[in-house]
Amino acid sequence: MAAMATKACHMLIGGELVESESGAWDESLNPANEEVIGRTPAGTAADVDKAARAAERAWPAWAAMGVIGRAEILRTFGARLLERADELLSVEVMDTGNTIGPMRGDVRMAVDSLNYYAGLGYELKGQTIPSTPGNLHLTVREPYGIVVRIVPFNHPVMFATARTAAALTAGNAAIIKPPETSPLSAMVLAQIARDVFPPGVFNIVTGSGATAGDALVRHPMVKRIAFIGSTATGRAIQMAAAESAVKHVSLELGGKNPMIVFPDADPDAVAKAAVAGMNFSWQGQSCGSTSRLLLHDSLHDQVLERVVDLVSSLRVGDPLDEDSQMGPINSARQLAKVEHYVRIGEAEGARLLTGGRRPQGSMFARGYWIRPAVFGGVTSNMRIAKEEIFGPVLSVLRWSTVDEAIAMANTVDYGLTAAIWTNDIDTAFSTARRVRAGHQWINGYGAHYMAVPFGGVKASGIGREEALEEMLDYTEIKTINVILRGPRATGARGEPKADLTGSR
């Protein structure tokens, strides 16, 4: 596997698998044991410029191909991904540390999204508007040209494909920037995409965020940037974009998501959902992880005890082992961040009830391992209740009045997801309307559903993805007013000439 990944490492620019112009390389480590498993070209501004020029040359013909032609190519891309699904999966698991069972779903979701958007192309519709009598006012949707898609480390292959499909369907060429700590699956994608797309339509530029990422954001040919990652980087991208030109930036950012549990919920079901909602198979490294469990007084102790039992019995181990329920943290930097927050939680006076330490045993001597942690006695003012850790750390808080629960839910800067557990429909809906989060579940957690918009409010982002809205967001509206001459425009029945509302 390691040898294969090392050989496979090229960017895809203008239909060619290439190294960086600089000749420099970045190494990628297996987070389970810190071994080098591949290297990728260290992309620079020169590579970005090459990719932007290739995409600029490619998109007009891609757009002119029409939705049927583009859909056929997207579906072929999906079929080729499935042919190499096992390879993609093992590369991805070794490069991210995410456990193999749930990761299988990522490749499937990638293909499902390609097929979904392929079928959605006919919805790239404009409108006719009856603004003035006799004349024709219409809109058409046109692609931006180039869409830059910047991807985080938790679902690299899925985001690089599923979250590029809408932009491609809309007639744009794409440039993808994989995450620097987990770029290897994109190298397999590069090989597949080279054989499927017209040159320059699907490009991949590897490298650091500060170099390749920033150069992509600032490139003058790029007007549309779609980012998934941290709020801090999202804000840096907004600034860099604004410094270089007028650009459209959409942002899928971090979360500190509450699961609000009312007294009538089933404690056992809640405990299971709270653990599942943390996404420990991804080491809690999910934007939608329900990392704040807000329990009503009446069931607090019972649910907390059950949650601690479940979390302490999770099997942490080799992510390639089907029985593992949690693998290593993605990188040394991310592990250091998680450990830092565990220390902060302890220093703030929260009770560490399980985990938060490196597991015992020789297989854990190297690699970025930590046992999943649960903190009890957390209050809203603590940093572990407010800041996104993006790791396997669950903070449990208690409340007694509904207003208190809503205030707790809304006190953080983030507003990505929320889970509400109750059997009372009035309580469920009134809470859903009062909680400021873009994507909510009532008696559920974590799931994304095809064609259902996903995205955050407040510091969690701008824009919605995974649905029709995402595809339309990769188009600009062009308005065409046809001023008709003849009897209809002057008014066949003698009505006044076109009632214009003024010119500006």
Ligand code: NAD
């Ligand atoms: P990150 O912000 O550190 O990096 C994300 C990507 O941005 C990487 O490819 C990185 O190279 C690139 N990048 C970094 N600096 C850049 C710059 N200045 N200009 C351009 N690109 C730059 O995030 P991460 O640590 O990889 O991922 C974790 C974060 O992603 C968490 O905050 C998580 O909540 C968020 N996330 C959000 C969603 C969502 O849908 N809302 C989904 C997954 C992850």
